[in-house]
Amino acid sequence: MQVYLVGGAVRDKLLGRPIKDKDFVVVGTTVADMLAAGFNQVGADFPVFLHPTTQEEYALARTERKLGHGYQGFSVHTSPDVTLEEDLQRRDLTVNAMAIEVTSLTDNRPISGKVIDYYGGLQDIENKVLRHVSEAFSEDPLRVLRTARFYSRYYDLGFSIADETLHLMQMLVSSGELKHLSAERIWQESSRAMMQNSPQVYWQQLFISGVLQACFAPLHQAWTDIHIRETVQTALYFSAQMQLNLSQRWALLMTSLNPALFNANVNIDSNDDTTAAIKQISSIGNTVKAPKMHTQFASLFSQQTQHLKAINTLTAAQKIDLLQACSAHKEPEKLSQLLVTSHVLQLAQQHRQMMLALNSFHAISMADIAPDLKGANIGAALRLARIKHLQAQTMTINNKTSTAL
Secondary structure, three states, rough: EEEEEHHHHHHHHHHHHOOOOOEEEOOOOOHHHHHHOOOOOEEOOHHHHHHHOOOOEEEEOOOEEEEOOOOOOOOEEEOOOOOHHHHHHHHOEHHOOOOEEEEEEOOOEEEEEEEEEEHHHHHHHHHHHHOEHHHHHHHHHHHHHHHHHHHHHHHHOOOOOOOHHHHHHHHHHHHHHHHHHHHHOOOOOOEEEHOOHHHHHHHHHHHHHHHHEEEEHHEEEEEOOEEEEEEEEHHHHHHHHHHOOOOHHHHHHHHHHHHHHHHHOOOOOOOOOOOHHHHHHHHHHHHHHOOOOHHHHHHHHHHHHEEEEEEOOOOOHHHHHHHHOOOOOOOOHHHHHHHHHHHHHHHEEEEEEHHHHHHHHOOOOOOHOOOOOHHHHEEEEEEEHHHHHHHHHHHHHHHHHHHHH
C-alpha cells in the first residue's frame, strides 16, 4: 500500500499559497482494508473515505470511462492494480495532477518531499500555465468552469490558460454538454470564483468561451455592451480588493442587467426598466439555485442603487423611504453593505469614465490638427480635439444605453 498527498495541496505548496484542504490517494488496497483501518466510507460513486481523526479525504486510486452526458456520466473502476499514474491522468489540469508520497494511512508526513509529476505540472507552474492533462478533459463539462475558476484564482500570479486547453473548452461549449450540468454545480463553481482575488477574470472567460450564453443567457446579452461589461468587470475587481462579501459581489455582477444604472441621463425616479432587471436577477438566481439571500440583496441593490448613489441630495422623505425599503430599522448592517457596494460601483464607473478620457487623449495626435499651427496653439488645438472626441464617445455610449432601456 502507498499513500500520496495529491491535487490542490501539492499545487498550493509549490505556489507558496495557504493549504486549506488535504486530499490523499491510496494505491494497492481495497475497500475492506480501509474499513478495517477505521476509515469511514462516503460517496456512492467511488470509494472515498474520511480519516477517523482528521476527517481528511482518502480515495482509492481509480480510472474512469465516459458513458453518458455531464460530469456524472462516468463509469469508475477501482482496484489494487490501478496505479498512481493512471489515477492522476484522469485529473483536469497538470498543476492538479502531482503527488507527494507520505508515510502511511496514519502518518501523513512526506517520506522525502519529492514531487511525483508525470504530466508536466512542475514545468507549467514555472511557466504559469493552466493546461489540461489529457484529451479526457473534454469529457467533463464541469472542467470548463473549474478552469475558469482556477484562472481567476491565480490570475494575480500571472497565470494564463494554454491555447490548446482554451480550444478544448470551446469545443465542450459547442458540443452542448454544458446543458447537462446541474444548477448546483454551476452555482458552486461560480460562487467560489466570485470570492477569488480576480473574480472578473472568471466571468470574462465565461463570456469569451460562450459559457455565459449557455448558463447565464441574460448576463451574456447584457455583456455584449462593452461599456457595461468593462464597468462591471472593474467593479468586481474592486470588490475583491475591498474584500466585499458574496452577496455584495453578486449584486455588482447583477447590475449588468439594469442598463439604466450606466446611463447618466436617467432620472433617479423615472426608471421603469428596473422592474425588468429585478425579474431577470430572480430568474438567474432560480436557474442556478443561488441562495435566496444573494438574490434578494442583488434585487434590492438594483432597485435602490440610484438613491444610494445620491444620498447627499435626497430629500428627508426619500431618506426615510430608503431606510424603509432596505429594512435598515431592523438590519442596519444591510444598509452599510448596500452603501459600500454602491461606492464600489461608483468607483468603477468613475474609473471607466477616466479610461474613456485617456483613450480620447491618446486617440488624438498631431495628425488630427491643422499642420500650420505654432507654439501654444498646438497644445490648445490638441486639447480641444480631445475634448470633442471624448464628448462624442460619451454621447455614443449614452445613446446605446438609452436604446437598450
